[in-house]
Structures are given as C-alpha cells and as structure tokens.
Amino acid sequence: MEKSPNQITEDLLRPLLRTSPKYYFAVALLAAVVVVAFAAFGYQAYSGLGVSGLRRPVFWGFYITNFVFWIGISHAGTLISAILRLANATWRRPVTRCAEVITVFALSIGAMFPVIHLGRPWLAFWLIPYPSERQIWPNFRSPLVWDFFAINTYLIGSVAFLTLPILPDWALVRDKASGWRKRVYGFLSLGWRGTPRQWSRLESAMHIMAIVIIPVAVSVHTIVSWDFAMAPVPMWHSTIFGPYFVAGAIFSGIAALILAMACLRKFLHLEDYLKPLHFDNLGKLLLMMSLLWFYFVFAERLTTWYGNEPSEMAVFWTTQQGAYAPLFWTMVFCNFLLPFPILAIKRLRTITGTVIASTAVVAGMWLERFLIIVPSLSHKFLPYNWGTYRPTWVEITIMVGTFAGMALLYALFAKAVPIISIWELKLGLHEKSEVRSQETEGRGKLAFGGQEKLET
Amino acid sequence: MKLSTKKRPLYGLIAEFDNPDDLLAAAHRAHAEGYRRMDAFTPLPVEGLAEAVGFVSTRLPLVVLIGGLCGCIGGFLLQYYPNVMDYPLNIGGKPLDSWPAFIPVTFELTILGAALFAVFGMLAMNGLPTPYHPVFNAPRFELASRNRFFLCIKARDPRFDLEKTRQFMTGLKAREVSEVEV
Numbered sequence: 001m002e003k004s005p006n007q008i009t010e011d012l013l014r015p016l017l018r019t020s021p022k023y024y025f026a027v028a029l030l031a032a033v034v035v036v037a038f039a040a041f042g043y044q045a046y047s048g049l050g051v052s053g054l055r056r057p058v059f060w061g062f063y064i065t066n067f068v069f070w071i072g073i074s075h076a077g078t079l080i081s082a083i084l085r086l087a088n089a090t091w092r093r094p095v096t097r098c099a100e101v102i103t104v105f106a107l108s109i110g111a112m113f114p115v116i117h118l119g120r121p122w123l124a125f126w127l128i129p130y131p132s133e134r135q136i137w138p139n140f141r142s143p144l145v146w147d148f149f150a151i152n153t154y155l156i157g158s159v160a161f162l163t164l165p166i167l168p169d170w171a172l173v174r175d176k177a178s179g180w181r182k183r184v185y186g187f188l189s190l191g192w193r194g195t196p197r198q199w200s201r202l203e204s205a206m207h208i209m210a211i212v213i214i215p216v217a218v219s220v221h222t223i224v225s226w227d228f229a230m231a232p233v234p235m236w237h238s239t240i241f242g243p244y245f246v247a248g249a250i251f252s253g254i255a256a257l258i259l260a261m262a263c264l265r266k267f268l269h270l271e272d273y274l275k276p277l278h279f280d281n282l283g284k285l286l287l288m289m290s291l292l293w294f295y296f297v298f299a300e301r302l303t304t305w306y307g308n309e310p311s312e313m314a315v316f317w318t319t320q321q322g323a324y325a326p327l328f329w330t331m332v333f334c335n336f337l338l339p340f341p342i343l344a345i346k347r348l349r350t351i352t353g354t355v356i357a358s359t360a361v362v363a364g365m366w367l368e369r370f371l372i373i374v375p376s377l378s379h380k381f382l383p384y385n386w387g388t389y390r391p392t393w394v395e396i397t398i399m400v401g402t403f404a405g406m407a408l409l410y411a412l413f414a415k416a417v418p419i420i421s422i423w424e425l426k427l428g429l430h431e432k433s434e435v436r437s438q439e440t441e442g443r444g445k446l447a448f449g450g451q452e453k454l455e456t
Numbered sequence: 457m458k459l460s461t462k463k464r465p466l467y468g469l470i471a472e473f474d475n476p477d478d479l480l481a482a483a484h485r486a487h488a489e490g491y492r493r494m495d496a497f498t499p500l501p502v503e504g505l506a507e508a509v510g511f512v513s514t515r516l517p518l519v520v521l522i523g524g525l526c527g528c529i530g531g532f533l534l535q536y537y538p539n540v541m542d543y544p545l546n547i548g549g550k551p552l553d554s555w556p557a558f559i560p561v562t563f564e565l566t567i568l569g570a571a572l573f574a575v576f577g578m579l580a581m582n583g584l585p586t587p588y589h590p591v592f593n594a595p596r597f598e599l600a601s602r603n604r605f606f607l608c609i610k611a612r613d614p615r616f617d618l619e620k621t622r623q624f625m626t627g628l629k630a631r632e633v634s635e636v637e638v
Contacts, residue, residue, distance in 0.1 A: 005499075005603055129534060137538035141547060141557040149564040157571045164575065167584075168601065172499070175598035190579070191586030194497050194600060196506035197514075198582045203501055204516045205578035209571060212524075216567050223560060427500045430476065 003272060005426045012418045012425075013176060015268050019415065030408035037401020040394045041116055049119050051394050058377045058389035063117040066399055068369040069252070070110030071151070071224055072245075073362075076253030076260075077103030078158045079217040080285075082210040091281060093428045094273045094420045098264060099257050100162040101419070105409040106256070107155050109402050114147070116398060143226040150223045154216050161209045164202060167192050168423045221249045228372065234311040235304060235376045244296045251289035251335070252365035255358035258282050260410065262355045264419055273420055276351055283354040286361065287343035294336045314379045323388075324375050327367055334364025464637045467590035468494075468610040469621055471630035472599075476502040479605035482628040483508035486609060489624060493613035497591065497606040519577035520570050527569020531562040594636045608636065 003011070044051050054061050077099035084092035115124045127148045129138050138145045170189035174182060192198065225245035228236040258279060265274040301320075304312050319328045339357035342348045374389050413419070473479040480502060486494055487508060494509055496502075535558040539545070544552050579585070591597055591608060600606050607630075609621055618635075625633045 009602055129538065131542075135543065137543060139547060140535040140539060140561060141550065141554060143560075146560040146564075149561045153564040153568040153571075156568060160571055160575045164578070168499070172601040175601045190584040191589055192584065192601075193586070193589060193591060194499060195495050196498070196502070196509055197495075197511050198584075199498070199501035200506045200511065201514045201516055201578045201582050204514050205574045208517065208520050208574045212567050212570050212574075216564070219560070219563065423500045430500060 003429075005429065008422060008425050008429075009172065009176070011270070011272070012420050012422050013173065015414055016173060016416070016418065017177065017181075023411070023415070027408065027411055030404045030411065033404035034401050034408055037398050037405070040397040040401070044116075044394050044398075045121055051392060053389060053391040053395060055387065055389070057380055057385050057387045058374055060117075060373050060377060061389050062370075062391045062395040062399055063113050065366070065370045065373055066402060067110055067113035067117070068224055068245075068372075069366050070106050070113070070402065071221060072249035072252045072365060072369070073256045074103045074106035074110060074154075074158075074253065075217055075221065075246075075249040076106070076257040077101065078154075078161055078213050079103075079250060080254065080257065082161070082213050082217075085206070085210045086214075090428060090432075091277060093424045094270075094275075095257070095261065095278055095282070096424070097162070097165070097417075097421050098261055098274075098419055100158065101410065101413055102253070102256055102260055103158045104155070104162055105406055105413070107151065107158060108409075109405060111151050111155065112402075114144075143223055143230055146223045147227060150216070150220045154213075154220045157209065157213050157216055161206075161213055164206050164209065165421050165424060166417055167202065168194060169418050169421060172422060173418070218246055221246045233376050233380060234309070235300075235315045236372075238300065238303075240296065240300050240303070244300060247289065247292050247296055248365060248368060251286070251293050252362060254282055254286045254289060255361035255365070258286065258354050258358040259362065262351060262358075263410075264414065265351075268414065268419065270420065273425075279351045279354045280349055283343050283349045283357070286339065286354070286357065290336055290339050290343065290361070294340075297332075311379075311381045315375050318379055319371055319375050324371060328371055331364045331367040331371060334360040335368065466611045466618070467636040467638045468608045468612075468616070469618075469625055469633055470591065470594045470597075470606055470608040470636050471625045471628060471633045472596060473605040473607065473628075473630055476500075476505075476605055478629045479607055480505055480508060482607050482625075482630065485628060486607070486624075490615050491609050491613050491621075493610040493616075495591075495608050495610070497597070497600040497608070499601050499603060499605075502605070514581070516574065516577055516581065519581075520574045523573025523577070524566050524570035526573075528562060528566040530569070531565025532558060534565070535561055590636050590638050595634050596632070604631075 052061070052063075054063075081092070081096040081099045084096065115121045118124060126134075127138055127145065129140075138148075167189060170185050171192035171194065174185040174189045177185060222242040222245065225241040229238055229241040231237065261274050261278065261282075264270055301316070304316050318324055338360045342353045342357045378387050378389060380386070471482065473482065476498065479496060479498065483494070483496060483505060487510065492510055496505055496509055498505065532555075536553065536555075539554075540552045546552075550557075591606075594606070594608075596604070597606065607625075607628075609616060609625065615621075622633055
C-alpha cells in the first residue's frame with residue numbers, strides 16, 4: 001500500500017517531535033561510553049604513548065587499523081548515494097540520506113585516529129600549511145599530507161552533499177513545529193521558500209556535488225592505501241593496494257549501511273519506507289563487492305607467493321598458517337564464506353539474512369585492516385627486528401568508544417533531521433503518479449492537499 | 457471580499473492550489489495574460505514551473521567551474537611556493553619543483569573549490585539566508601512546504617491591478633486568493 005504525501009510527512013517527522021524515555025536512556029548509555037573513551041585518550045595524552053601497546057617494531061596498531069576501517073565505512077554513504085543519484089535509481093530515495101550520514105560521522109571518527117595516534121596530539125595543526133614562525137612547511141611529497149587534504153576535502157564535500165537536500169526538509173519542520181523548535185529550524189532552513197528558481201539551483205548544485213564527490217571518495221582511500229604502498233615494508237609495497245583498499249572500503253560501507261538501515265527500520269518504525277526491496281538490492285551490491293574483495297585478496301596472495309621474495313614470504317606464511325592464521329581464516333570466513341551463500345541464494349537474501357551477512361562483513365573488514373598492518377610491521381626484513389603486538393585497555397577502550405560514538409551521533413542526528421528525505425520521497429511519488437496517469441488517462445493521480453492528523 | 461483597511465504597501469496577491477498541475481496551468485495562463493513578475497512556492501520541484509514563471513537556466517555550473525579553477529591553481533601554488541620559493545629544501549635528491557607529487561593535493565583542492573562554490577554559490581544566487589520575506593505573512597503559507605502549491609503575482613508587475621488581478625486569479629481553480637503585505 002502506497003503512502004499519501006501527508007502520511008509521509010507525519011511518519012517521518014514523528015521522531016523529531018516525539019521522544020520516548022528509552023531514547024534518553026540509550027543516548028545516556030552511549031554518551032557514558034564515549035566519555036570513558038575520551039578519559040582513556042586524556043590518560044594517554046597525559047602519560048604518553050607508552051600506555052598503549054605500541055612498541056618497537058609495531059608502531060601502527062589498533063589506532064591505524066581503526067583509522068583505515070572507519071574511513072572505509074565512510075564510503076558507504078556519499079559514494080553509494082552519489083552513484084545511485086546519477087544512475088537515477090528510483091529505489092534510492094529512502095536510502096540516500098541514511099547513507100550520507102554514515103559518511104559524515106564515520107569520516108569524522110576516522111580522521112580523529114591519526115591525532116589520537118600522535119605522541120603530542122596538540123601539535124596536529126602542524127599539518128596545516130600556513131606561514132608560521134617555525135618557518136617550515138609540511139612535506140607535500142608525503143602521502144600523509146595528501147591524506148590530510150583528501151580527508152578534509154571529502155569531509156567538507158560530504159557535509160555539503162548531506163546538507164543541501166536537507167534544506168527543504170528543515171523548512172518543512174519549521175512550518176510544522178511550534179515554540180523553540182520553530183525558531184531553531186527557522187534559523188537552520190535559512191528562509192527557504194521553495195520557489196522554482198531555488199529548486200532549480202538546488203537540484204543543479206546537488207547534481208554537481210554528486211559528480212565531484214565520486215572521484216574524491218575514490219581518491220581518499222587510494223591515498224590512504226599509499227600511506228602503506230609507498231613504504232618499503234614487506235607486503236605493503238604493492239601496486240594492487242589502491243583498488244584493493246577502495247574495493248574493501250565500499251564493501252564494508254555497504255555492510256554498515258545495511259546495519260544502519262535495519263536499526264532505523266526497527267527503532268523508528270520505518271517498515272513502510274525501508275522495505276525488503278532495499279535490503280535485497282543492497283544485498284546484491286554486497287554480494288558483488290564480496291566477490292570482488294575475494295578476487296583482490298586472492299590476487300594479492302598469489303602474486304606474493306609467486307614472487308617468492310623471502311621477506312614477503314615470512315609475512316605471507318605467518319598469516320596463512322602462523323600466529324595470525326586464526327585471524328586470517330576468520331576474515332575469509334566473515335567476508336566471503338559466510339556472506340556469499342547468504343547473499344547469493346535469493347531465499348536467504350532477506351532482511352535478517354543481509355543483516356547477518358553485513359555484521360560478518362563489518363567484523364571481517366576490521367580484521368582485514370588489522371592483518372594488513374600488524375603482520376607486516378612485526379615481520380620486517382631482519383629477524384632480529386621481529387616482534388609482536390598486544391593492545392592495552394587504552395586502545396580497546398578508545399576503539400569501543402568510537403563504535404558507541406558512531407551510534408550516538410547517528411541517534412542524535414535522527415532526532416534533529418528527518419532521516420529520510422521527505423521532499424524527495426514526495427517527488428518520487430509525484431513522478432510515479434504522473435507516469436501512471438499518462439497510462440490510465442488521468443486516473444490514479446496523486447492526491448495532495450487534505451489535512452494531517454499529527455499536530456504539535 | 458473586504459479590502460484591507462491598513463495602509464501597509466502591498467507585495468502582491470497569492471493564490472493557493474491543491475496540486476502541482478493546477479499551479480502549472482495557472483502559471484502558464486498568468487504568463488499568457490502578460491504577467492511577468494510572479495513567483496511560485498512548492499513543497500517539491502515541479503517540472504516546467506521554472507520556465508513557466510520565466511526562469512531560463514541557472515549559471516551555477518559556471519560558478520562551480522570558476523571555483524574549481526581557483527582551487528586547482530591555488531592548490532598548486534600552495535605547494536609550489538613553499539617548496540620552490542619560500543624554503544627550498546632538498547628532500548631525497550628530488551627536484552624542487554617535483555610537480556607529479558603535487559598532483560594529489562592539487563586535485564583535492566580543485567574539488568574542494570568546486571564544492572564550496574557550488575554550495576555557497578547556490579545559497580548566494582538563491583538569496584539565502586533570507587531572514588524576512590513578505591510571503592511568510594501570507595495566510596496558510598506554512599503549507600507551502602507540505603502539501604499546497606502557491607502562486608504569487610507581485611504588485612511590482614506593470615499589469616498588476618488589485619481588482620482585475622484578483623478576479624483573474626480567482627478564476628484559476630485556486631482554493632483561495634489573498635493579499636500579501638510587505
């Protein structure tokens with residue numbers, strides 16, 4: 001049964017205007033975890049990096065794993081949404097905003113990790129090129145500086161891409177709400193009136209943003225991969241890393257999007273908007289990325305094995321059958337062996353099925369990032385320099401804190417902004433009814449007008 | 457209908473419609489009638505409405521191109537100036553102007569410039585933020601973001617005449633025609 005435009009307004013504004021005690025409880029719980037994580041970071045900043053598990057030779061541990069992981073998750077949104085917009089996939093409408101939000105928050109969290117990882121995090125601003133009394137500039141030939149520019153461009157672009165289509169929805173909330181909400185949303189909506197000129201420019205800006213954001217998203221994870229590939233470390237120094245990282249990022253991003261949509265559907269009662277169709281379609285995308293990911297892992301392993309470089313083979317065997325083998329085979333299970341049958345068999349590609357597969361993929365992709373970083377660093381060229389890595393409670397707390405932080409930010413966002421773009425949904429209905437009325441000569445037109453029940 | 461007794465100047469007349477098709481038809485008729493200074497307010501983009509109220513095309517793409525070029529040139533100079541002119545430093549025997557290494561940052565800043573110009577260009581050309589606008593005084597205008605479609609003929613229009621225009625607008629399938637004060 002299709003919803004009427006008024007029903008859409010009512011359903012999607014409900015979370016903004018009504019809040020249950022359970023919501024406050026959940027937010028308080030998540031905020032508490034985040035506060036603990038910040039305290040752990042404060043402890044580390046005060047005492048020094050020695051309280052973490054980072055030791056010679058493994059100086060990149062959980063922090064950089066989480067950095068790569070979260071930047072990867074951020075490819076859910078902007079990239080998928082931009083591609084679906086440009087391809088004009090009509091089923092995209094309820095999905096795009098949920099996805100774009102993931103990008104903005106996952107990217108903010110990911111970008112924090114290099115700073116957490118610094119011995120003196122208060123000097124992070126040295127990455128910004130500006131004429132200073134120090135008289136030195138960042139080394140622009142270093143991928144770490146490229147990272148700074150790529151991630152910030154991606155973040156600013158994603159915020160813009162997310163905010164542009166929110167403007168008319170904020171205007172809707174402004175006109176519907178009363179009291180302090182009216183004032184806040186009146187301020188946020190900037191006096192949007194919905195004139196044809198405004199719509200035309202807004203749609204034009206959205207279209208341009210969708211085009212320019214795709215190469216940025218691809219470049220971001222490519223540059224992250226160059227942080228590794230440009231270093232002469234066994235199994236890092238590889239030309240495959242760029243596409244390998246991007247494929248993995250999109251893979252984990254789609255999985256994160258499916259999980260976020262399942263949570264929204266359950267907690268905000270959006271069963272009529274986020275339908276099995278959306279999970280089915282995203283499940284197919286996930287299946288495709290799972291195959292692609294498996295191909296890349298296979299290609300990476302095959303070329304290493306065939307090349308038979310002794311220093312690389314040391315890393316190779318430690319992941320295949322040595323100390324890291326349990327993690328490696330768990331990763332293969334989570335990223336391929338489990339999701340592949342679930343997603344390939346149509347009967348299993350249900351909401352529950354895709355959620356199970358996505359949970360496995362998120363865990364598997366985290367392991368992948370870990371397995372790229374730690375085994376290589378702990379088995380560098382000379383055996384006297386071999387070592388191991390064990391995270392301390394500080395790293396684990398901060399990592400758990402980022403997951404809670406993601407959930408917290410998402411929950412707060414869903415309270416402040418309609419999580420599904422209302423006007424785009426109405427536009428979709430309108431376009432569909434236009435087509436239908438052409439077929440049936442005027443019958444079956446969409447009925448605007450009428451009154452809503454929900455008042456505030 | 458009784459005329460307003462207050463002496464405030466008039467911004468225009470606004471008509472409320474139930475659906476986009478009636479609004480579009482009304483805009484076309486108003487245009488045919490010779491009205492040029494009019495505007496519409498809709499909760500979703502209506503195809504063909506921009507042309508109907510006399511809006512040809514947006515120059516936003518040009519603005520974005522300029523933004524992208526600024527970002528591109530600025531981004532390259534941002535790296536060229538410190539490395540070649542301000543503080544030449546031999547790093548690994550590479551030439552000072554090792555431009556291939558400058559491409560990633562140049563590319564990112566090109567996109568950043570384009571994106572910022574797209575967003576702020578859109579806002580500026582749309583006159584946003586608009587803290588006050590007369591149409592917000594129109595009765596029931598809060599429905600313009602929800603489920604009603606409004607057409608406003610401005611008093612500035614040379615053909616505007618309160619009584620005649622009101623009569624014309626009432627005959628347009630409008631639910632209601634009302635005055636908007638400045």
